[in-house]
Amino acid sequence: MREPGTQTATSPGKAILFGEHAVVYGFPAVSLAVDLPTMVSVRRRPGTDWTLDGSPEGFQRIPYLVEAARSVGAEGIDVSIRSSLPRASGLGSSAAVTCGLLALLSKTGPGDLGTLAKLAYSAEFAAQGVGSPADTSTLCAGGIVSIGGGGYGKSLWEIAPRENRGPWKVDRLPDPGWKWVVAYTGLPKQTGDVVSAVGRKVGAGASSTVEQIGALAERGIAALFKGDRAEVGKLMNENHGLLVELGVSNPRIEEIVEALRPQTLGVKITGAGRGGSLLALPRSGEEAAVARAFAKAGTVPFVVSISPVGVRVAPPSVTSAGAASPGRSAS
Numbered sequence: 631m632r633e634p635g636t637q638t639a640t641s642p643g644k645a646i647l648f649g650e651h652a653v654v655y656g657f658p659a660v661s662l663a664v665d666l667p668t669m670v671s672v673r674r675r676p677g678t679d680w681t682l683d684g685s686p687e688g689f690q691r692i693p694y695l696v697e698a699a700r701s702v703g704a705e706g707i708d709v710s711i712r713s714s715l716p717r718a719s720g721l722g723s724s725a726a727v728t729c730g731l732l733a734l735l736s737k738t739g740p741g742d743l744g745t746l747a748k749l750a751y752s753a754e755f756a757a758q759g760v761g762s763p764a765d766t767s768t769l770c771a772g773g774i775v776s777i778g779g780g781g782y783g784k785s786l787w788e789i790a791p792r793e794n795r796g797p798w799k800v801d802r803l804p805d806p807g808w809k810w811v812v813a814y815t816g817l818p819k820q821t822g823d824v825v826s827a828v829g830r831k832v833g834a835g836a837s838s839t840v841e842q843i844g845a846l847a848e849r850g851i852a853a854l855f856k857g858d859r860a861e862v863g864k865l866m867n868e869n870h871g872l873l874v875e876l877g878v879s880n881p882r883i884e885e886i887v888e889a890l891r892p893q894t895l896g897v898k899i900t901g902a903g904r905g906g907s908l909l910a911l912p913r914s915g916e917e918a919a920v921a922r923a924f925a926k927a928g929t930v931p932f933v934v935s936i937s938p939v940g941v942r943v944a945p946p947s948v949t950s951a952g953a954a955s956p957g958r959s960a961s
């Protein structure tokens with residue numbers, strides 16, 4: 631039973647379809663909000679510490695929580711988190727926590743998703759020190775979005791430049807209604823380290839690879855507008871090849887990609903790489919078979935649909951006895 635006075639925000643997960651890493655440099659990326667929910671609950675306790683499940687140390691161990699709470703000058707709060715996402719899997723768990731907490735604590739909350747996306751990016755950047763607003767904007771917007779570039783679909787908001795990178799325009803793209811499969815490799819990834827390693831490579835001459843990824847993402851956007859499933863899959867495979875060139879794959883990921891290639895229209899790293907997760911586009915109706923193939927390759931697969939909505943705050947539901955009722959669990 632949810633305790634009286636507890637509020638809960640629910641955020642989807644995310645998977646980058648095209649353009650990870652290149653988006654850090656302002657090139658366009660395409661990102662999917664997927665139906666893998668994370669719930670963040672907050673109980674306000676003015677005059678006390680910030681705690682996670684009652685533990686001040688637990689709260690301090692999660693830099694995203696600390697930066698989000700600090701950015702809005704939060705008073706005493708006790709936070710709890712339930713998530714269907716594996717941690718450090720490249721599926722947006724940190725951004726989901728950041729967006730969820732800020733949806734509950736910021737002045738405008740989820741009523742102004744653009745402001746929330748800006749706040750969430752600032753908190754995530756403060757915690758991570760590098761990176762683009764791709765994750766936080768996707769989780770605020772829901773659906774399918776492009777980040778960077780701009781002018782591709784209905785404009786949602788713009789994120790201001792940070793340390794000579796950006797700005798990033800965030801546009802709404804159409805959802806063709808396909809099912810996707812994401813698969814966690816079991817190898818946790820460290821976004822900050824991988825983004826910094828790519829930065830060194832780009833500085834040393836890999837900038838044309840990043841440009842090619844940006845150009846490919848634009849072709850991907852056109853294919854999504856046409857609903858051209860085969861073309862989207864083909865471009866996913868090409869995008870994976872460019873990520874290999876950038877040095878963010880490894881032998882284990884390549885083994886999995888090789889096993890999945892014949893069974894999918896497209897399969898690629900999603901997110902920072904060197905671990906984390908893969909994203910596959912199955913042929914229509916073959917998602918269960920693709921999930922089985924991923925499981926056989928030793929990964930943890932999830933068949934997902936697009937979550938049409940981003941982060942939201944559950945209205946306090948009231949039972950006949952007048953008590954708040956518990957929210958849906960993230961099993």
Ligand code: PMV
Nearest residue numbers: 650651720761762821901902
């Ligand atoms: O692996 P994730 O979910 O942290 O995604 C990172 C995506 C990058 O483009 C590699 C970095 C970024 O901040 O955009």
